[in-house]
Amino acid sequence: xxxxxxxxxxxxxxxxxxxxxxxxxxxxxxxxxxxxxxxxxxxxxxxxxxxxxxxxxxxxxxxxxxxxxxxxxxxxxxxxxxxxxxxxxxxxxxxxxxxxxxxxxxxxxxxxxxxxxxxxxxxxxxxxxxxxxxxxxxxxxxxxxxxxxxxxxxxxxxxxxxxxxxxxxxxxxxxxxxxxxxxxxxxxxxxxxxxxxxxxxxxxxxxxxxxxxxxxxxxxxxxxxxxxxxxxxxxxxxxxxxxxxxxxxxxxxxxxxxxxxxxxxxxxxxxxxxxxxxxxxxxxxxxxxxxxxxxxxxxxxxxxxxxxxxxxxxxxxxxxxxxxxxxxxxxxxxxxxxxxxxxxxxxxxxxxxxxxxxxxxx
Amino acid sequence: xxxxxxxxxxxxxxxxxxxxxxxxxxxxxxxxxxxxxxxxxxxxxxxxxxxxxxxxxxxxxxxxxxxxxxxxxxxxxxxxxxxxxxxxxxxxxxxxxxxxxxxxxxxxxxxxxxxxxxxxxxxxxxxxxxxxxxxxxxxxxxxxxxxxxxxxxxxxxxxxxxxxxxxxxxxxxxxxxxxxxxxxxxxxxxxxxxxxxxxxxxxxxxxxxxxxxxxxxxxxxxxxxxxxxxxxxxxxxxxxxxxxxxxxxxxxxxxxxxxxxxxxxxxxxxxxxxxxxxxxxxxxxxxxxxxxxxxxxxxxxxxxxxxxxxxxxxxxxxxxxxxxxxxxxxxxxxxxxxxxxxxxxxxxxxxxxxxxxxxxxxxxxxxxxxxxxxxxxxxxxxxxxxxxxxxxxxxxxxxxxxxxxxxxxxxxxxxxxxxxxxxxxxxxxxxxxxxxxxxxxxxxxxxxxxxxxxxxxxxxxxxxxxxxxxxxxxxxxxxxxxxxxxxxxxxxxxxxxxxxxxxxxxxxxxxxxxxxxxxxxxxxxxxxxxxxxxxxxxxx
Ligand SMILES: [Cu+2]
Ligand SMILES: [Cu+2]
Numbered sequence: 001x002x003x004x005x006x007x008x009x010x011x012x013x014x015x016x017x018x019x020x021x022x023x024x025x026x027x028x029x030x031x032x033x034x035x036x037x038x039x040x041x042x043x044x045x046x047x048x049x050x051x052x053x054x055x056x057x058x059x060x061x062x063x064x065x066x067x068x069x070x071x072x073x074x075x076x077x078x079x080x081x082x083x084x085x086x087x088x089x090x091x092x093x094x095x096x097x098x099x100x101x102x103x104x105x106x107x108x109x110x111x112x113x114x115x116x117x118x119x120x121x122x123x124x125x126x127x128x129x130x131x132x133x134x135x136x137x138x139x140x141x142x143x144x145x146x147x148x149x150x151x152x153x154x155x156x157x158x159x160x161x162x163x164x165x166x167x168x169x170x171x172x173x174x175x176x177x178x179x180x181x182x183x184x185x186x187x188x189x190x191x192x193x194x195x196x197x198x199x200x201x202x203x204x205x206x207x208x209x210x211x212x213x214x215x216x217x218x219x220x221x222x223x224x225x226x227x228x229x230x231x232x233x234x235x236x237x238x239x240x241x242x243x244x245x246x247x248x249x250x251x252x253x254x255x256x257x258x259x260x261x262x263x264x265x266x267x268x269x270x271x272x273x274x275x276x277x278x279x280x281x282x283x284x285x286x287x288x289x290x291x292x293x294x295x296x297x298x299x300x301x302x303x304x305x306x307x308x309x310x311x312x313x314x315x316x317x318x319x320x321x322x323x324x325x326x327x328x329x330x331x332x333x334x335x336x337x338x339x340x341x342x343x344x345x346x347x348x349x350x351x352x353x354x355x356x357x358x359x360x361x362x
Numbered sequence: 363x364x365x366x367x368x369x370x371x372x373x374x375x376x377x378x379x380x381x382x383x384x385x386x387x388x389x390x391x392x393x394x395x396x397x398x399x400x401x402x403x404x405x406x407x408x409x410x411x412x413x414x415x416x417x418x419x420x421x422x423x424x425x426x427x428x429x430x431x432x433x434x435x436x437x438x439x440x441x442x443x444x445x446x447x448x449x450x451x452x453x454x455x456x457x458x459x460x461x462x463x464x465x466x467x468x469x470x471x472x473x474x475x476x477x478x479x480x481x482x483x484x485x486x487x488x489x490x491x492x493x494x495x496x497x498x499x500x501x502x503x504x505x506x507x508x509x510x511x512x513x514x515x516x517x518x519x520x521x522x523x524x525x526x527x528x529x530x531x532x533x534x535x536x537x538x539x540x541x542x543x544x545x546x547x548x549x550x551x552x553x554x555x556x557x558x559x560x561x562x563x564x565x566x567x568x569x570x571x572x573x574x575x576x577x578x579x580x581x582x583x584x585x586x587x588x589x590x591x592x593x594x595x596x597x598x599x600x601x602x603x604x605x606x607x608x609x610x611x612x613x614x615x616x617x618x619x620x621x622x623x624x625x626x627x628x629x630x631x632x633x634x635x636x637x638x639x640x641x642x643x644x645x646x647x648x649x650x651x652x653x654x655x656x657x658x659x660x661x662x663x664x665x666x667x668x669x670x671x672x673x674x675x676x677x678x679x680x681x682x683x684x685x686x687x688x689x690x691x692x693x694x695x696x697x698x699x700x701x702x703x704x705x706x707x708x709x710x711x712x713x714x715x716x717x718x719x720x721x722x723x724x725x726x727x728x729x730x731x732x733x734x735x736x737x738x739x740x741x742x743x744x745x746x747x748x749x750x751x752x753x754x755x756x757x758x759x760x761x762x763x764x765x766x767x768x769x770x771x772x773x774x775x776x777x778x779x780x781x782x783x784x785x786x787x788x789x790x791x792x793x794x795x796x797x798x799x800x801x802x803x804x805x806x807x808x809x810x811x812x813x814x815x816x817x818x819x820x821x822x823x824x825x826x827x828x829x830x831x832x833x834x835x836x837x838x839x840x841x842x843x844x845x846x847x848x849x850x851x852x853x854x855x856x857x858x859x860x861x862x863x864x865x866x867x868x869x870x871x872x873x874x875x876x877x878x879x880x881x882x883x884x885x886x887x888x889x890x891x892x893x894x895x896x897x898x899x900x901x902x
Contacts, residue, residue: 007811022740030731033695037702037727044705045720049712050642057866057896058643058708067703068647068696075695079688082738087681089740094677132428133822159514160607162672162747166813169744173673175608176513177601180674193822197672197747197815199507201514202434205818 012192012213013168014149014185018089020169026082033075093170096183100148105141107154107161107174107196108340110203112141119227122235123345125283127206128293138193140239141209144186145219151183157340162198165211173198186213191239212239218246221253229261232272236279273357276350284339287361294339295332301359306333320355379780379877393478394880398485399463400778405489406452406460407847413447416440418840421802421833427823434819438505441817445508446525450532451492453763454621457628458574459484459539461770462567464778466543468871468878469561471552471887476545484538491532498524507817509618512599512610516591526589533582536624540574543567552870554889561869561893562651566631569655573620573627573662581617584610608674615666623662625759627655629766630697633719635893636773637701639867640716641708644894647700654693661690671742680739687737694730698723713865714788718769721796722762729757732807750810753803761799768795771850776864780876781857787849794842801835869893 008020048058104115110126124139144150154163154174163182164171172182186192196207214222225234234242245256264272277285277297284293295305301320304312308331313319322329324346327339346354380396389397420440423432432440463481467474475481498504498521506515506522515522547560547568560568587598588610597603599610630651638645645651667675667683675683701723710716732754735741745751775783805828810816814825821829863872870889874882891898 007808009811009813019740019744022738023735023744026734026738026741030734034727034731037698038724041702041705041720041723044702044708045710045712048641048705048708048710050709054709055866056642056709058641060644060895060897060899061646061707062644062894063647063649068650068700071699072650072692072696076692079691079734082734083685083688086684086738086740089738090677090680090684090743093740093743130429132426133820135822160511160673164747164813164815166744171672171743171746175601175674177607178674195813195815199438199511199514199747199817201505202438202819204438205434205815205820208822 009166015092016169022086022089096149099151102151104153108157110207120230124209138208138210142211146186146189146213149185154180159200160198161196161200164195164197167192189213189215221246269353270356270360273353297358298361308333380880395463403460406456409451416444421836425833437819439503453625472550475542484535487535491528494528512607516600522592523589526585530582533578537578540571543571552887559892562634563631565652566627569659570627577617577620584613615669619666620662625763629763632766632770638894639865641705641710643708646703657693684739715769715773717792722765725761748810749806749814752816753806756803776860777876779854781853782860783853791846798835798838805832
């Protein structure tokens with residue numbers, strides 16, 4: 001029994017125990033059925049094996065209605081018992097008591113984006129690498145309060161993905177063009193891996209992310225950080241650094257947040273643009289003139305770009321803006337149309353910051 | 363005994379067999395159901411080797427985390443083709459269109475199926491569909507998964523269109539075969555061949571045919587819509603054009619859940635016949651087995667939603683589909699109990715076909731029982747789209763269907779070709795297949811329980827040991843399959859001459875010569891007893 005539990009991942013959500021209980025009940029009922037049937041079969045195989053030279057047929061037995069009705073009805077009862085038991089777990093998975101936090105999560109090929117009601121945003125990038133996935137590749141997507149019900153509103157930008165946190169026993173598809181939802185309540189603080197479970201193309205296996213459950217105190221702090229400070233400087237931090245900040249003594253924490261805010265305000269627009277670039281664009285665009293998945297940003301502003309349809313265009317602010325928001329409107333010659341549209345994902349200020357940054361790369 | 367056949371055996375034994383005519387044309391334009399059955403099997407075996415090879419390649423890639431030698435796209439193409447080929451070209455047609463074509467008419471005492479020309483057309487369509495599937499590779503191999511989920515598959519272009527067309531044509535072939543069988547069973551039974559004297563293999567084929575005729579058109583239409591969507595961006599399924607991607611899943615599974623019964627019902631038929639003959643005992647509970655096949659065929663139509671518990675259905679639908687799914691479990695359990703009970707007080711001979719049936723029972727039992735975890739709403743949400751599902755459907759469809767194919771192959775080989783196979787080598791092949799199968803797929807249950815999603819090109823290092831074992835298992839299967847095929851082809855080419863009835867079977871196919879004459883029976887047989895009357899007083 002304990003051994004079996006050890007084959008299931010950690011139990012870290014409120015309904016995980018309900019799910020595992022159903023799992024165990026089904027397992028043991030199945031186990032008994034398996035032993036009975038295979039046991040009988042092995043016994044018959046041994047007892048009624050034909051001896052050498054025995055050409056006689058077996059005994060003439062054709063049927064026995066009583067036995068057959070019994071072994072139709074008994075499994076039927078067992079099976080429906082399982083159905084009702086699992087219905088109970090399903091109710092808990094499906095309907096939260098009351099929701100403390102709602103977060104929107106949008107899946108894309110191939111990564112996730114979370115958006116909090118106060119405007120905080122976390123985005124995970126794609127890991128298009130040949131090396132094996134390591135624990136560091138699981139980037140934080142959600143910070144949630146442990147012990148409180150959280151609802152995730154899911155959708156997708158492109159194809160169907162599926163939001164799956166094994167430790168919570170929680171899974172639901174993110175479907176383009178509609179909203180679906182799921183909820184969970186983390187029972188203990190910790191970092192829980194999140195996978196995409198619906199096949200979505202080449203890098204389907206490379207959408208690893210983390211759900212981080214925070215202690216009440218840490219969560220309180222997390223909420224205190226204002227959205228723009230968070231988005232511009234803290235969102236891209238490794239989980240452990242952010243956790244360390246959330247765990248600072250009161251005074252130091254307020255000081256830190258204050259400083260970040262000031263530093264952000266003091267930062268010139270193009271510097272802020274550079275930070276966004278590091279977070280969202282560096283996986284496909286370089287700043288040193290070398291070619292990557294997309295064209296380099298070096299010397300981009302002001303030059304005349306050749307487009308795939310044979311025409312040319314002068315790179316100015318409007319072209320840059322359009323290329324970011326709707327990259328497929330004009331495709332650069334020699335490149336594939338693989339850039340995701342950032343329409344609706346960047347604020348006006350962030351777009352300007354990016355443009356300013358690109359302009360500095362002479 | 364069957365009087366007419368008795369006469370035939372004493373005097374008018376026909377000269378010549380259905381294999382006598384030579385030359386390519388004698389095969390391509392034959393109207394003989396036996397030859398058509400063999401052609402189906404030959405095509406399927408070729409595709410089986412290709413689809414199996416693809417699995418070996420991506421299992422090798424998955425032996426270690428990170429990239430070994432396949433790009434993610436190549437890996438995705440291979441698992442897609444592996445699934446599409448094995449399902450549409452091998453498991454669905456093999457038993458019904460292969461063995462079924464060969465034996466159904468003989469078993470009911472008919473000279474041929476009701477519509478021999480239609481039958482020839484079926485096999486032609488089957489070949490054309492297969493070629494088209496290969497032809498699609500020229501336009502960029504598809505990587506949509508055999509499930510073609512939209513919108514991922516909705517704007518790929520010509521390659522998805524051609525594959526949809528291919529499956530559409532394969533579906534037509536399947537419908538025609540089903541139609542042919544239904545009419546044949548109703549109209550061409552020999553005198554005395556009452557419904558209660560039909561071998562259970564025939565009952566199973568009859569149930570399968572019903573599913574083929576009713577469900578396959580839905581698949582055809584769905585894939586046609588998908589193909590058109592790819593060519594003309596119509597907007598059936600792509601939400602950017604106002605379509606509904608989940609609608610596709612409903613339509614797809616409306617066929618593809620019944621399709622699992624297309625794969626498994628004929629296997630059930632094989633088990634019933636083989637287990638009775640090799641236990642030398644009457645099948646236990648003939649009517650329960652026959653009726654459960656029909657029950658499964660019908661209930662199978664209303665459970666498709668169990669593939670969509672996390673896809674965005676209403677809770678009402680979730681609960682209803684879960685409830686109905688449990689219903690299918692009952693007739694399936696009844697069958698297993700009846701098969702085991704058939705062995706009780708038998709005289710069991712451990713021939714290669716019997717060993718395959720024993721393996722079938724163990725594997726299928728595991729497959730069926732693990733289905734309970736997936737039918738249950740609570741646990742399915744965790745297990746859906748993980749390796750648990752992969753293991754489950756390989757246990758049910760592959761373990762059971764492929765093992766039943768091998769059982770049928772060794773059981774009927776002496777009849778089809780008049781030659782015996784090498785029993786010892788066949789058993790060694792069985793050992794590799796059975797052990798290899800367990801090693802490949804048992805670890806995948808555990809991977810799934812841990813939460814390893816399916817269709818992953820890469821995985822975190824902690825999953826590696828189980829993937830490693832799984833790959834080693836797949837190599838064992840490869841050895842087992844190649845060895846078994848060698849045994850079969852060696853037997854066909856140079857096996858010892860087989861007697862007409864090496865196992866002492868009572869159904870009609872054992873009463874005709876091996877290999878059977880073109881017309882099956884010289885005179886119309888008159889049937890006077892059931893196919894399983896072993897040990898009946900005054901009988902045998
Ligand atoms: Cu995905
Ligand atoms: Cu199904």
